[in-house]
Amino acid sequence: MNPIDSPAWRALAAHAEAIRPLHLRDLFATDPQRFEHFSLHHDGLLLDYSKQRVSAETMALLRAYAETADVAGWRRRMLNGESINHTEGRAVRHMSLRAGDQAPAEVRAALARQQAFCESIHNGVWRGFFGERITDVVNIGIGGSDLGPRMAALALSARQQPDIAVHFIANVDSADIAPLLASLNPRTTLFIVASKTFTTLETLTNARTARDWLLATAGQNSAIARHFVAISTNLELTKQFGIADDNVFEFWDWVGGRFSIWSAIGLSLALAIGWKNFEQLLAGARAMDRHFIDTPADENLPLTLALLSLWNTNFLGASTEAMLPYSQSLHLFPAYLQQLEMESNGKQIDRDGKPLNIATSPVIWGESGTNGQHSFYQLFHQGGHLIPADFVALREADFPLPGHHASLLANCLAQSAALAFGQTAEEVRAAGIPEALIPYKVFPGNQPSNTLLLPSLDPYTLGQLLALFEHKVFCLGVLWNLNAFDQWGVELGKQLAGQLTPLIEGNGDLSAFDSSTRGLIAALKG
Ligand code: F6P
Numbered sequence: 001m002n003p004i005d006s007p008a009w010r011a012l013a014a015h016a017e018a019i020r021p022l023h024l025r026d027l028f029a030t031d032p033q034r035f036e037h038f039s040l041h042h043d044g045l046l047l048d049y050s051k052q053r054v055s056a057e058t059m060a061l062l063r064a065y066a067e068t069a070d071v072a073g074w075r076r077r078m079l080n081g082e083s084i085n086h087t088e089g090r091a092v093r094h095m096s097l098r099a100g101d102q103a104p105a106e107v108r109a110a111l112a113r114q115q116a117f118c119e120s121i122h123n124g125v126w127r128g129f130f131g132e133r134i135t136d137v138v139n140i141g142i143g144g145s146d147l148g149p150r151m152a153a154l155a156l157s158a159r160q161q162p163d164i165a166v167h168f169i170a171n172v173d174s175a176d177i178a179p180l181l182a183s184l185n186p187r188t189t190l191f192i193v194a195s196k197t198f199t200t201l202e203t204l205t206n207a208r209t210a211r212d213w214l215l216a217t218a219g220q221n222s223a224i225a226r227h228f229v230a231i232s233t234n235l236e237l238t239k240q241f242g243i244a245d246d247n248v249f250e251f252w253d254w255v256g257g258r259f260s261i262w263s264a265i266g267l268s269l270a271l272a273i274g275w276k277n278f279e280q281l282l283a284g285a286r287a288m289d290r291h292f293i294d295t296p297a298d299e300n301l302p303l304t305l306a307l308l309s310l311w312n313t314n315f316l317g318a319s320t321e322a323m324l325p326y327s328q329s330l331h332l333f334p335a336y337l338q339q340l341e342m343e344s345n346g347k348q349i350d351r352d353g354k355p356l357n358i359a360t361s362p363v364i365w366g367e368s369g370t371n372g373q374h375s376f377y378q379l380f381h382q383g384g385h386l387i388p389a390d391f392v393a394l395r396e397a398d399f400p401l402p403g404h405h406a407s408l409l410a411n412c413l414a415q416s417a418a419l420a421f422g423q424t425a426e427e428v429r430a431a432g433i434p435e436a437l438i439p440y441k442v443f444p445g446n447q448p449s450n451t452l453l454l455p456s457l458d459p460y461t462l463g464q465l466l467a468l469f470e471h472k473v474f475c476l477g478v479l480w481n482l483n484a485f486d487q488w489g490v491e492l493g494k495q496l497a498g499q500l501t502p503l504i505e506g507n508g509d510l511s512a513f514d515s516s517t518r519g520l521i522a523a524l525k526g
Contacts (some may be wrong), residue, residue: 019054158398192267266278281461325369342361
């Protein structure tokens with residue numbers, strides 16, 4: 001039986017009727033220790049979920065539903081290496097990439113190769129075709145082969161290694177790669193072509209452009225071996241591209257693209273922050289894995305995040321979830337989460353191939369604080385949409401300067417409080433505001449949020465954070481009874497783009513296409 005047809009789900013639906021009319025003001029008023037009752041501490045992290053529209057009963061019912069959906073059983077199946085990605089016949093083993101001494105031999109061997117490569121670039125043993133040191137590394141990849149290392153390199157930029165700059169190219173739009181190439185020297189540039197499948201149009205187009213650019217200076221194909229490495233599961237295609245097997249860092253089909261930062265896909269990140277820091281990232285994720293596996297439901301951070309998301313989405317009716325990091329260094333974290341959450345759980349077909357008929361992944365979006373406050377928070381406060389949010393803040397600034405961090409933190413706390421409690425007409429009136437303006441100054445509040453406090457933004461903590469959200473996504477997939485590890489929904493657009501490219505470049509029969517596509521192609525051709 002689909003768990004959403006279970007009594008546990010129906011009990012939640014009935015309970016939601018009782019909770020929905022309650023305001024967060026009421027929930028705080030009736031429990032002076034609400035913060036203590038609805039917050040979790042673990043290994044330096046603090047999750048305050050007291051500003052969620054939940055009671056102790058809500059949490060108990062949610063945890064009962066997690067048992068019905070068998071989160072623990074699916075976690076065990078994942079850990080046992082069963083093919084839980086059933087539509088692709090694959091296991092889901094990204095946790096073994098960061099298992100340290102417990103990692104499989106093939107993983108430890110791959111990590112040792114990556115470390116040696118990384119160090120050879122940093123200490124100048126690896127040289128370009130003309131004998132010069134590598135000063136610039138360009139990661140060419142997209143989606144999971146780009147977003148993780150790109151986001152993490154920015155998040156950890158306080159640890160940027162000297163004498164090397166790491167760049168990221170993803171878009172097939174030449175406006176991405178052209179300005180970068182114009183600023184680089186081919187003699188001192190190394191390209192990492194990162195593609196699990198090595199069939200991705202954007203990545204291969206950019207990689208060919210980069211190869212032509214290199215060869216225009218080097219003049220000989222033998223230069224490719226000093227300036228191109230690949231990260232892929234497809235050795236056949238990397239060879240066809242001209243990259244020698246010795247320059248390919250392999251990974252495995254049991255690593256999903258959006259879960260691949262821990263694999264060789266993290267090489268660009270390791271080059272940016274140094275191998276020791278990369279190992280710390282793995283250590284942080286490993287610690288979160290242990291927490292996720294060993295900790296009972298009522299203290300389990302990833303499961304709690306997942307249950308709150310389920311509650312907001314399916315029982316309170318939210319269709320979006322905002323990620324609001326009060327950290328400029330986490331500026332790309334919302335973009336990274338968009339792929340992690342939406343490509344995993346944005347689905348309507350259950351594990352048995354049947355329609356789900358319930359909302360699944362909310363639309364994930366966000367912006368770093370305080371910038372978002374000066375753009376979209378107006379709607380957040382008074383736009384009438386229910387928008388659950390995750391605030392993320394750092395106890396210690398990663399780039400400390402006098403006068404900044406307290407202000408940043410104050411804004412974070414102020415916003416979550418204003419969103420939760422709002423401002424009533426009586427309060428506005430008591431402040432002496434003229435009667436005609438009072439309706440404009442009322443804030444309804446009751447916007448639910450989590451606040452996640454991190455001690456600092458070091459590699460270990462970032463590893464914890466990323467693994468926390470990976471496991472949240474896993475739990476949600478189970479709670480919605482879907483396969484979080486395939487992504488068939490990206491295929492149709494790719495196929496159509498493949499058919500349309502030659503038609504835009506040349507002439508061909510457009511009659512199979514709709515009138516809008518035909519009209520747009522005609523307009524493009526002038
Ligand atoms: O189109 C979606 C996707 O398949 C993602 O899942 C993946 O991370 C991305 O494309 C890139 O794929 P690849 O690493 O094979 O180039």
